Each structure stands twice: as structure tokens, then as C-alpha cells.
Amino acid sequence: MSSTNEKDWPLWEIFIQSKRGLDHKHVGSLHAADAQMAIENARDVYTRRNEGNSIWAVLAENIHASRPEDQGAFFDPADDKVYRHPTFYPMPEGVKYI
Amino acid sequence: MSANKEETLFQQKVDAEQKIEPKDWMPDAYRRTLVRQISQHAHSEVVGMLPEGNWITRAPSLRRKTVLLAKVQDEAGHGLYLYSAAETLGVGRDELVDQLLTGKAKYSSIFNYPTITWADMGAIGWLVDGAAIMNQVMLCRTSYGPYARAMVRICKEESFHQRQGYEIMLVLSRGTPEQKAMAQDALDRWWWPSLMMFGPSDKDSTHSAQSMKWKIKRQSNDELRQTFIDRTVSQAEFLGLKIPDDKLKWNEETQHYDWGEIDWTEFFDVIKGNGPCNRERLAAKQKAHADGAWVREAAMAYAEKKAKRQAA
Numbered sequence: 001m002s003s004t005n006e007k008d009w010p011l012w013e014i015f016i017q018s019k020r021g022l023d024h025k026h027v028g029s030l031h032a033a034d035a036q037m038a039i040e041n042a043r044d045v046y047t048r049r050n051e052g053n054s055i056w057a058v059l060a061e062n063i064h065a066s067r068p069e070d071q072g073a074f075f076d077p078a079d080d081k082v083y084r085h086p087t088f089y090p091m092p093e094g095v096k097y098i
Numbered sequence: 099m100s101a102n103k104e105e106t107l108f109q110q111k112v113d114a115e116q117k118i119e120p121k122d123w124m125p126d127a128y129r130r131t132l133v134r135q136i137s138q139h140a141h142s143e144v145v146g147m148l149p150e151g152n153w154i155t156r157a158p159s160l161r162r163k164t165v166l167l168a169k170v171q172d173e174a175g176h177g178l179y180l181y182s183a184a185e186t187l188g189v190g191r192d193e194l195v196d197q198l199l200t201g202k203a204k205y206s207s208i209f210n211y212p213t214i215t216w217a218d219m220g221a222i223g224w225l226v227d228g229a230a231i232m233n234q235v236m237l238c239r240t241s242y243g244p245y246a247r248a249m250v251r252i253c254k255e256e257s258f259h260q261r262q263g264y265e266i267m268l269v270l271s272r273g274t275p276e277q278k279a280m281a282q283d284a285l286d287r288w289w290w291p292s293l294m295m296f297g298p299s300d301k302d303s304t305h306s307a308q309s310m311k312w313k314i315k316r317q318s319n320d321e322l323r324q325t326f327i328d329r330t331v332s333q334a335e336f337l338g339l340k341i342p343d344d345k346l347k348w349n350e351e352t353q354h355y356d357w358g359e360i361d362w363t364e365f366f367d368v369i370k371g372n373g374p375c376n377r378e379r380l381a382a383k384q385k386a387h388a389d390g391a392w393v394r395e396a397a398m399a400y401a402e403k404k405a406k407r408q409a410a
């Protein structure tokens with residue numbers, strides 16, 4: 001009855017595009033023997049109500065992530081660059097369409 | 099950073115309503131509590147398919163059969179979303195399934211009651227899914243990100259479950275005297291177990307205070323139970339059915355219903371494994387798992403063979 005002596009199906013992360021033109025969004029994961037099964041199972045569990053129009057399945061072990069513990073140092077180069085935002089450049093009254 | 103400092107930062111994040119994500123530092127007990135709670139919740143969705151699955155072949159019409167099939171399939175999906183959330187905490191699916199199959203893990207006691215008439219499909223959708231929704235709506239705001247996201251997905255699907263159940267009750271209660279009696283009998287049997295679904299009373303609930311501090315739970319068992327009762331009474335009245343509680347009475351002062359007393363000995367007895375269907379449910383899951391073993395193995399062997407052929 002125990003499943004420990006079986007080889008477990010790998011874990012896949014599932015991304016769904018809800019509509020043409022939108023980006024694929026992470027929705028969760030599932031286990032499947034191969035990519036095709038992952039996509040078919042993702043259809044059955046994550047798009048039962050037309051939530052999707054395209055599915056990506058990625059082996060979970062192939063996803064690399066930034067480390068939350070260095071979040072501060074890692075993202076702070078963006079903190080002091082206000083000139084990257086349009087509000088840094090006040091426009092004189094009367095200038096239009098910019 | 100010292101564990102103490104980490105813990106303070108963690109609690110600050112929680113207090114500021116920031117979600118905790120899988121790779122964030124978290125207290126061991128927070129992780130353990132979540133694994134226990136989310137996997138119990140997942141097991142409940144999966145075992146919950148059995149009492150309703152019991153009526154799929156005997157649904158009174160094709161429409162009812164289609165609806166019941168869709169609902170039971172949704173519950174399988176809910177189980178998957180929740181296992182998936184639990185796995186982000188570092189436990190394997192096989193481990194969780196083992197805990198269920200060996201009887202080590204708990205699931206909601208409500209599914210240890212039998213479904214003896216068609217009206218039970220109505221009562222379950224209306225009351226059992228209704229009670230589950232109360233809890234699940236609260237959990238959409240739980241502090242652990244993957245759990246909260248799974249709950250949002252689940253809540254979107256649940257309201258059809260409750261409505262299809264209420265519709266069954268409505269049709270029966272407007273039907274022949276026998277049909278109405280069947281609906282009343284189902285309400286009589288499911289009412290108290292549904293109230294028990296919210297868990298022990300706040301004063302006897304061991305994990306509640308800590309779970310509230312960590313914002314895993316956002317409302318207490320008793321609060322949720324009271325809201326459920328307040329909402330359900332008028333629905334029962336509309337059906338012309340009587341809730342089996344002589345003490346049930348509107349209280350002008352508290353603006354809530356007063357009600358009777360839950361039989362907690364029954365509650366703890368069912369949890370301990372002595373409910374009418376505990377053994378049957380576990381046996382059904384064990385059998386399904388054993389019967390599916392060759393499918394899991396064959397799919398894996400086929401995938402490996404295909405991969406080898408592609409590599410060659």
C-alpha cells in the first residue's frame with residue numbers, strides 16, 4: 001500500500017494564459033509522468049471553467065528562484081533611480097501629448 | 099540572523115498583512131501547523147468524494163447525474179490544489195498520501211456519515227459545502243500565500259456546489275409528502291454534524307490562539323459557526339423544513355440566533371475512528387490506491403521509454 005517503493009511521478013509547475021494577448025500566470029503544480037500528461041492533467045484541474053487558452057508545464061526542478069533572504073540587497077539597485085520614472089520630469093504648463 | 103530576530107521579523111510581516119511565501123523564513127511550528135492543516139484539508143476534499151460518489155449511478159435524472167459528477171470532479175481538483183500548496187512547504191505528495199492511507203492523518207469527520215437517501219445529496223451541498231465555504235472564505239485571507247491562492251480558486255467553484263444542493267432540497271420540499279419527509283430526514287441527520295465541522299468550541303480548541311496570531315485563521319470556530327447558523331435558518335424556513343434544534347430562537351439583544359448544545363462526545367468519537375463509515379472510507383481509499391498502482395508504474399515506464407527514444 002505504501003508508495004515509497006514506486007518511482008514517483010515528477011512535479012510540474014503549471015502556467016495558464018487565460019486569454020490571447022495576456023501573459024501566462026502560475027496557477028499551481030501537479031505530478032505527471034511526462035510533459036504531455038502534465039498538460040492534459042492541467043487542463044482537467046486548472047481549466048474546468050474556460051479559465052485557460054494555453055498551458056505551459058515546467059518541471060519544478062528546472063525553476064530557479066531568487067533568494068528571499070537577500071531580497072533587500074538584490075533589488076536595491078532600483079531604489080535610487082527615480083529618473084527611470086516619468087514623474088521625474090515635470091513638464092511646463094501648455095506642453096501637450098507627452 | 100538569530101532565530102529570535104527572524105521570528106520578530108516574521109511576525110511583523112504577518113501583522114502588516116504581507117503574505118508568507120514558500121522560501122521565506124518561518125517558525126518550524128508555523129510550517130508544521132500549515133502542513134497538518136492543509137493536508138487534512140486536502141484529504142477531506144478527496145475523502146469527501148466518496149459519500150457523493152455513492153449516488154452518481156443512482157441520480158434521479160441525467161441532469162442531476164451530470165451536476166453531481168461535475169461537483170465530485172471539482173472536489174478532486176480541490177484536493178489537488180491543496181496538496182500542491184502543502185508541497186510548497188517541503189513535504190512530498192507520497193508522504194501525505196501515505197499518512198492518509200495508514201490512518202495517521204485526519205480528515206473532516208463529516209465524511210464518516212453515510213449517504214442513505216438522494217436527499218442527502220441536497221443536504222450535503224447545502225449544509226456541508228455551505229459550512230466549508232464559511233471556513234474557506236476566511237482562508238482566502240490566510241497568511242500563507244500558496245494556501246490563500248488555492249482557497250481563492252476553490253471558493254470560486256464552491257458556490258455552485260451549495261446552490262445545486264439547495265436546489266435539490268427545494269425540489270424535494272415542494273414535492274410529494276414522501277419527498278418532503280425525505281428532505282426533512284436528511285436535514286435532521288446532517289444539521290448537527292455540519293455544525294461540528296467548525297471544530298471544537300473556542301474554549302476547548304488547542305491550536306486556535308496561535309493560529310490567530312499567525313493569521314492562519316482569521317475568525318474563531320465559534321464565530322464562524324454562529325454566522326453559519328444565522329444565515330442558514332431563513333434558508334430552511336423557505337424550504338418549509340424544521341431545523342432539529344428546540345432551543346433555536348432569534349435573540350433580539352445579540353442579533354443572533356440562540357441555539358442548543360453540540361454533542362461533543364459524538365464529535366470526538368467520530369474523530370477517534372468510531373463513526374459509522376470511518377473504516378469503509380479508509381478501505382475505499384486504500385483499494386483505489388492499490389488498484390491504481392499498475393497505472394502509475396506503466397505511465398512512468400512509458401514516459402521513460404519515450405524519453406530514451408527521443409534521446410537516441
Ligand SMILES: [Fe+2]
Binds near residue numbers: 172176
Ligand atoms: Fe471542495
Ligand SMILES: [Fe+2]
Binds near residue numbers: 227256259
Ligand atoms: Fe464543494
